[in-house]
Amino acid sequence: MSLAPRVVLVHRTTEYEELVAHHGTHGQAAFFLSSRGRDIEEVAERHRCTRRALADVTAAIPLAWRQSRVERADLDRFLFAPEDVVVVVGQDGLVANAAKYLAGQPVIGIDTDPGRNPGVLVRHRPTDAAALLPAAHASGTGVDELTMVEAVADDTQRLVALNEIYLGAAGHQTARYRLGLENDGGVVEAQASSGVLVGTGTGATGWLRSVWQERGAALELPHPTEDRLLWFVREAWPSPATGTTLVAGTLSSTARLRLTVESERLIAFGDGMETDALELTWGQSVRVGVCGERLRLVG
Template sequence: MTLAPRAVLVHRRTEYEELLAHHGTPGQAAFFLSSRGRSVAEVEARHRRQGEALARAAAAVPLDWRRTRVERADLPRFLFEPEDVVVVVGQDGLVANVAKYLDGQPVIGVDADPGRNPGVLVRHRADALPALLPGAVARSAARHLDERTMVEAVADDSQRLLALNEVYVGQPGHQTARYRLAVTEAAAASRPVAEAAAEPQASSGVLVGTGTGATGWCRSAWLERGGPLDLPGAAAPALAWFVREAWPSPATGTSRVHGLLDPGRQLVLTVESDRLVAFGDGIETDALELTWGQTVRLGVAATRLRLMT
């Protein structure tokens, strides 16, 4: 017997909910905001709009479907199923937060607060869901999916991380990171990188980003360099990488500070610090822990975000 599709509604706590969790009562939250020149009314209004969007999204789920909700903080512990249709209600960044935990499930981005979000990834209003949800599981669904490239980081101890925008590798506090950097063929992933092929570096860390991430952190690094290369498109199977603030010294070089990676190539970092981390899309609490001598390989992921257009 085939399981019915399951709608997974993904959301995050609103600013108002966070204020209540911290201050205890609506009155205390209002007093805190007023003491800093802000009105609780605008925060309550955004909270109400998200609640309404979530309610409309839940009401749009077909009666014969299964359904559940998951808050952003619980995503690392949530088990997505192959039959899921993921409905992200919130901001563009929330789509990036959930993408790393998926394996091909279709995603519908719902803008909970139109006018405040760019709407690049949350393209739809909740009122469109009655038509979008059945279409997400129809045979013709592939024609309505925008597939976006993701970046993958894999450590030599099998730790693995996916990201939609970018992966950062460096010190947790963004201080000087020491490592050896090389660009290799993906087919050579099982072989160690020859020391002569890797450049020792000291920098503020390394960014490896997708075309989706080319509008954010990676674009900042790209602009600082004066646009030295063409950034990939969102669907292009390529990544851009940048070394942040590489430091030249007798022991460290700066000859490799940016480049592009196609599916056949990987960026390889071998750690020469007590501790480095690799995290994706700004979520520092979900990071790979890397210690002296470990190697991490970054490249185009086989998994892609499948976003309903």
């Protein structure tokens, strides 16, 4: 007999919980915020909205189904199963945080604070869960397959992200490396910069878009489901030993950007999670391109 579906609720510690944990009591947290011109009631109300959303989604899970919860900080240690239906309760960024650990499971994004969140990835309200859960498990219809980006190092380390991957020095100081496009006749350039950003169409609503706007929007942004990435070198430094020719471009589904480290240590991290990064040392190389896996987001 096959296992019943399992709903995995992904959430994160609220700002209110972090404040109380740090300051010890509600009163001390309130005093801290008031000294900085903020009212704890606004923070507490967002906390209550999140808790209500989690309770509503939990109540909507069919009785015969299994369920589990995982906090954002524990995602890298949680084992998702093929039959899981993943429900992300929180902000858009939490969907991106979970995406790298999935392998085709349907994802439902639940917005806990409509109007404050953009709602690009958390597209639904808690009251929608009762209808969405059986539909997501039974048919898989109405799912958007969002393109992801991956980085693979020459020692087999691998990193996957939904929005973007950043390669550079820890602390965003000067990174030294050699950069080239594998499908561009082998042209390679030594560079010193603030790092390289490679992003997807989903990432085009965030960090990637800000860099794109600064460059004058010469390249067309990809759509979230399009097998195309954009890449930018941040603040490339011209010198007798380093160039600024290869600073932006597009990667098709088969193209790869190759970076060879010429610093003592560089890192690669995805979707802002610097604590879960690839460690790269002098002489190592890493290839970045479109990932073969997709995030299956329920529309």
